Amino acid sequence: MPRFFVAVDLPQDVRMALARVQPVELRGVKVVSPEQLHITLHFLGDMPRDAVVAALAGVRCEPFELQICGVGRFPGRDGGAVLWGGLEASPELQSLHARVGVALAGTGFRPESRPYSPHVTLARCRPGYDRSGVQEFLDRQAGFSMPPFDVREFVLYSSVLGKAGPVYTREWVGG
Numbered sequence: 001m002p003r004f005f006v007a008v009d010l011p012q013d014v015r016m017a018l019a020r021v022q023p024v025e026l027r028g029v030k031v032v033s034p035e036q037l038h039i040t041l042h043f044l045g046d047m048p049r050d051a052v053v054a055a056l057a058g059v060r061c062e063p064f065e066l067q068i069c070g071v072g073r074f075p076g077r078d079g080g081a082v083l084w085g086g087l088e089a090s091p092e093l094q095s096l097h098a099r100v101g102v103a104l105a106g107t108g109f110r111p112e113s114r115p116y117s118p119h120v121t122l123a124r125c126r127p128g129y130d131r132s133g134v135q136e137f138l139d140r141q142a143g144f145s146m147p148p149f150d151v152r153e154f155v156l157y158s159s160v161l162g163k164a165g166p167v168y169t170r171e172w173v174g175g
Contacts, residue, residue, distance in 0.1 A: 002158035003045050004052060004171070006100050007038040008093070010120065011149050014068065018085055021071075021144060022122050023137040028129030029083070032121055036168055039066075039087070039118055041097050041154060044109055051107045052156060053172045059103045061175045063152045064092035068120060069145035071138055079127035083134065084119035085144070093118055096154065 010018070019034040044052060070086040087093070094116065101111045125134060153175035159166045 001046055002049075002160050002169075003043075004047055004049065005043045005157050005159060006041040006056070006104075007155055007157055008041065008066070008096075008151055009153070009155050010037050010039070014146060014149050017146055018068070018120060018122065021085075021141055023083060023134065026130045026133040026137070028080075028126045029123050029134065030126070030165075031123045033165075036166070037120055037122075038155075038157075038168075039093075039120055041100050042104065042109070042111065044104070047107060047109065049156075049158070049171060052104065052109075055103045055107050056100065056154075056156060056172065056174050059096075059099050059154075059174055061096055061152065061154055062092070063150060064090065065148040066090055066093060066151055067146065067148040071122065071141045071144055072119075073125075073134065073138060076125070076127075080129065081125040081134070082121055083123040083125065083137070085122055087118045087120075088148075090118070093151070100154065 015034040015037045022031040023029055067088040068085045072084055074082040097116050153173050155170055156172040158169045158171050
């Protein structure tokens with residue numbers, strides 16, 4: 001059964017630029033494929049697709065700009081970590097996140113209790129990963145930034161775990 005999430009897609013040129021800075025060839029680090037790079041608004045898990053689409057249909061996405069800048073690391077509970085590309089503060093993105101959450105409230109969706117921290121997941125680190133190599137990557141990319149890009153829509157994705165990792169499928173586009 002698929003799990004669902006709502007996200008902002010990245011333009012192809014942004015995905016390719018991020019792929020060029022991903023930390024390839026580090027022990028215990030698996031990069032996210034460029035076609036799967038996105039900014040998650042909400043992870044929904046197992047929910048009825050039609051109810052989610054009906055709830056999201058009323059959410060509008062007025063065009064706005066985002067800019068990716070900086071990289072960082074979220075520690076994992078199991079000794080792993082997530083490496084991410086950060087975003088310049090964006091009231092518009094925060095507003096879209098909030099409006100999507102409110103729209104989903106009637107579907108049984110429960111938002112995360114921690115504050116929303118928008119980012120692009122670049123790689124996942126398994127326990128025992130090359131910490132010094134990752135730190136060198138973070139230091140080397142500390143000043144990383146990209147030109148702004150336009151956001152005009154958000155996407156409902158399904159995610160099915162396959163042998164090679166998750167497979168994301170666009171289920172619905174809102175805007």
